[in-house]
Amino acid sequence: APGASRPRILAFGDSLTAGYGIQKSESYPSVLQRMLDERGYVYEVVNSGVSGETTAGGRRRIDKALDGDVRIVVIALGGNDGLRGLPPADLKVNLEAMVDAARAKGAKVLLAGMEAPPQMGDAYTREFRDVYRAVAKQRGVELLPFLLEGVAGEAELNQADSIHPNPEGARLVARTVFGALAPMLKP
Numbered sequence: 001a002p003g004a005s006r007p008r009i010l011a012f013g014d015s016l017t018a019g020y021g022i023q024k025s026e027s028y029p030s031v032l033q034r035m036l037d038e039r040g041y042v043y044e045v046v047n048s049g050v051s052g053e054t055t056a057g058g059r060r061r062i063d064k065a066l067d068g069d070v071r072i073v074v075i076a077l078g079g080n081d082g083l084r085g086l087p088p089a090d091l092k093v094n095l096e097a098m099v100d101a102a103r104a105k106g107a108k109v110l111l112a113g114m115e116a117p118p119q120m121g122d123a124y125t126r127e128f129r130d131v132y133r134a135v136a137k138q139r140g141v142e143l144l145p146f147l148l149e150g151v152a153g154e155a156e157l158n159q160a161d162s163i164h165p166n167p168e169g170a171r172l173v174a175r176t177v178f179g180a181l182a183p184m185l186k187p
Contacts, residue, residue: 008070021164
């Protein structure tokens, strides 16, 4: 493959990463690839987003996704855990396992936080949010507090389902991810 000799950035997530409801070329990993190329970074962004994925599913498939010269992993999972009301303790164990798997392969990790829906209640949403901070601190990895910062809740940046970014929203997500990734990149 043409990009086979390029070190990889693995965008590992759910439908938000996969680009649900928009063209693959409009997904945040595709936009991120163009941003990197325009700035002279020689990385191949691999979109490993699976719609509907929970952290348990991500934990099961991370080892295979880490094949090749993966230098950085953006772990952006947990939204579906929150939508299903899954226990934050399980979220934590699964995120830790994915971070550990990536680091065992020598990759840097950017952990992208998610928010639980407000209807889950204040205690649940607070505990859910705190998991990302705790994992990042305990494992010594970079944290992007909220993947959808500036996009979530903005009707003009989301599809009709009010969950998935539209093309403009995906561009903003890519900019947010790039901002967090930039210090981790080698020119």
